[in-house]
Amino acid sequence: MTPRVTLAVAGRVLAQLRRDHRTVAMLLVVPCVLLALLWWMFDGNAGIFNSVGPPLLAIFPFIVMFLVTSVTTLRERSSGTLERLLSMPMGKADLLLGYALAFAAVALAQSLLAVGLTVGALGMDVQGSVLTLTVVSVLNAVLGTALGLFVSAFAETEFQAVQFMPALVLPQLLLCGLFVPRDALPAVLEAVSDVLPLSYAVAAMREVQAASSWTSDLVLDVSVIGGSALLALMLGAATLRRRTA
Amino acid sequence: MANKSPAVDISHLRVVRGGRTVLPDLSCTIPPGQVTGLLGPSGGGKSTLIRAIVGVQKVQGGTVEVLGQPAGSAALRRQVGYVTQAPSVYADLTVTENLRFFARVLGARTAAVGTVLDQVDLGHYADSLVGRLSGGQRSRVSLAVALLGEPQLLVLDEPTVGLDPVLRRDLWALFHDLAAKGRTLLVSSHVMDEADRCDRLLLLRDGQVLAEGTPHALREATGADDIESAFLALINRVGWQPDRQNGTPVRTRDKEVAP
Numbered sequence: 293m294t295p296r297v298t299l300a301v302a303g304r305v306l307a308q309l310r311r312d313h314r315t316v317a318m319l320l321v322v323p324c325v326l327l328a329l330l331w332w333m334f335d336g337n338a339g340i341f342n343s344v345g346p347p348l349l350a351i352f353p354f355i356v357m358f359l360v361t362s363v364t365t366l367r368e369r370s371s372g373t374l375e376r377l378l379s380m381p382m383g384k385a386d387l388l389l390g391y392a393l394a395f396a397a398v399a400l401a402q403s404l405l406a407v408g409l410t411v412g413a414l415g416m417d418v419q420g421s422v423l424t425l426t427v428v429s430v431l432n433a434v435l436g437t438a439l440g441l442f443v444s445a446f447a448e449t450e451f452q453a454v455q456f457m458p459a460l461v462l463p464q465l466l467l468c469g470l471f472v473p474r475d476a477l478p479a480v481l482e483a484v485s486d487v488l489p490l491s492y493a494v495a496a497m498r499e500v501q502a503a504s505s506w507t508s509d510l511v512l513d514v515s516v517i518g519g520s521a522l523l524a525l526m527l528g529a530a531t532l533r534r535r536t537a
Numbered sequence: 538m539a540n541k542s543p544a545v546d547i548s549h550l551r552v553v554r555g556g557r558t559v560l561p562d563l564s565c566t567i568p569p570g571q572v573t574g575l576l577g578p579s580g581g582g583k584s585t586l587i588r589a590i591v592g593v594q595k596v597q598g599g600t601v602e603v604l605g606q607p608a609g610s611a612a613l614r615r616q617v618g619y620v621t622q623a624p625s626v627y628a629d630l631t632v633t634e635n636l637r638f639f640a641r642v643l644g645a646r647t648a649a650v651g652t653v654l655d656q657v658d659l660g661h662y663a664d665s666l667v668g669r670l671s672g673g674q675r676s677r678v679s680l681a682v683a684l685l686g687e688p689q690l691l692v693l694d695e696p697t698v699g700l701d702p703v704l705r706r707d708l709w710a711l712f713h714d715l716a717a718k719g720r721t722l723l724v725s726s727h728v729m730d731e732a733d734r735c736d737r738l739l740l741l742r743d744g745q746v747l748a749e750g751t752p753h754a755l756r757e758a759t760g761a762d763d764i765e766s767a768f769l770a771l772i773n774r775v776g777w778q779p780d781r782q783n784g785t786p787v788r789t790r791d792k793e794v795a796p
Contacts, residue, residue, distance in 0.1 A: 296641060296644065297641065297642050300638055300641035300642055301642075303638075304627070304630070304634075304638045307630060307634055308627060308629045308630060311629050311630070311666075312629065371623075371625060371627075371628075372621050372623055372624075372625035373625045373626065373627060375593055375621070375625065376619065376621065376625040376682070377642065378593070379591055379592065379593055379614060379617070379619050380614055380615075380639070380642050380643060380686075381611070381614040381615050381642070381643065381644070382614075382642050534592070534593060534609065535592065535593055535594060535595045535609060536593065536594070536595060537554060537555070537594075537595045
């Protein structure tokens with residue numbers, strides 16, 4: 293791994309994104325619009341908004357980054373630039389970390405806006421600091437990026453890549469505790485939700501909301517999210533082959 | 538220069554792609570400091586051979602040695618420049634942004650960006666988005682990327698497709714300039730009229746080397762006026778018959794034509 297190369301990749305991904313004004317606008321504005329819509333739906337009922345808001349702050353960056361990353365990396369695979377890069381003195385980790393860094397930067401901007409809106413303007417009640425909320429939110433986005441990088445290896449077209457969203461993300465959304473508390477799920481589903489990373493993302497957000505300090509539960513949840521992202525990146529590295537058939 | 542060990546040394550290379558034997562048993566060498574033309578019809582195995590030399594192709598047998606090391610070795614990644622048939626550059630970045638990025642990956646000097654832009658004559662398009670350029674211009678951007686790290690061996694898959702005659706002439710002049718500086722070039726083409734621009738030719742058909750030698754020697758040996766006729770004469774002479782059973786030719790390659 294070479295920091296020069298990692299940063300070159302991150303800079304390049306951001307330069308590409310900067311050209312795509314529509315995508316940048318969607319990345320930054322859509323989560324805010326959805327959160328505002330949610331607040332409006334539960335007009336005046338601060339209790340419901342307070343209970344649904346934090347999980348959605350975890351889920352939006354996760355989903356958006358998953359989609360953007362899987363399509364972007366697939367494009368790199370199919371355009372021949374990936375083969376070219378791998379024939380150059382570039383480590384696989386440089387490529388993956390470069391992508392992760394670039395999208396983490398985008399996620400930071402996205403999270404700052406979403407957290408600012410919900411906590412500042414819409415009055416979401418959070419005991420923990422805004423900083424912690426943002427950190428957890430960015431970490432969730434990195435998890436989405438890492439999973440997106442990994443699944444892009446199994447898609448041959450952008451159509452297929454987009455289909456991985458309902459296939460891999462929606463089950464996590466259903467089982468993460470947003471609709472039914474996880475301990476109230478049937479035993480089998482609870483066990484399944486125990487191994488799905490999004491469950492920990494949502495739990496972490498709720499921890500930040502409920503407590504003003506880093507509880508041991510929060511530390512555990514954050515470690516699981518970080519560990520899952522790292523694992524997905526390593527699996528992603530395994531799918532990058534310098535030699536292909 | 539002629540007595541130096543070959544830049545590329547391939548022996549009994551066997552490649553199967555998608556259940557089809559593309560290269561059944563290929564052996565050849567590529568001398569250093571020359572422009573070698575890899576000629577033959579589409580589907581004859583040119584790109585697969587090139588991929589094997591660059592080290593991005595899974596191979597089923599044989600050995601490929603490049604600059605004294607096994608193809609694809611980590612040490613070769615700085616010494617081999619590779620241009621694929623389809624331009625492998627980012628359409629949503631400008632020409633300069635593309636070159637700067639690859640220069641940073643290769644650890645090349647920033648000044649190299651200006652140099653290679655001039656070499657492929659794209660100075661006027663430095664700030665244009667690659668996606669807005671013509672096909673020929675895009676492939677020149679791709680070529681410029683390969684020139685960045687001043688590689689010892691340049692492997693170019695059909696670099697002159699879609700270029701106007703003046704540009705083609707200029708690029709061939711560039712290739713010979715590079716060869717004069719001691720670099721080795723392997724340039725594939727399915728256009729036979731480019732043969733005479735090469736120092737040496739490798740005629741490939743159905744995954745086998747039909748002949749190798751200088752253009753002059755190939756014409757002499759076959760009594761043909763141009764390489765296209767020489768190619769046909771060689772096919773007729775060896776009674777080339779694809780084996781219908783497994784799609785691979787039954788005849789082994791012809792003897793090397795002495796220069």
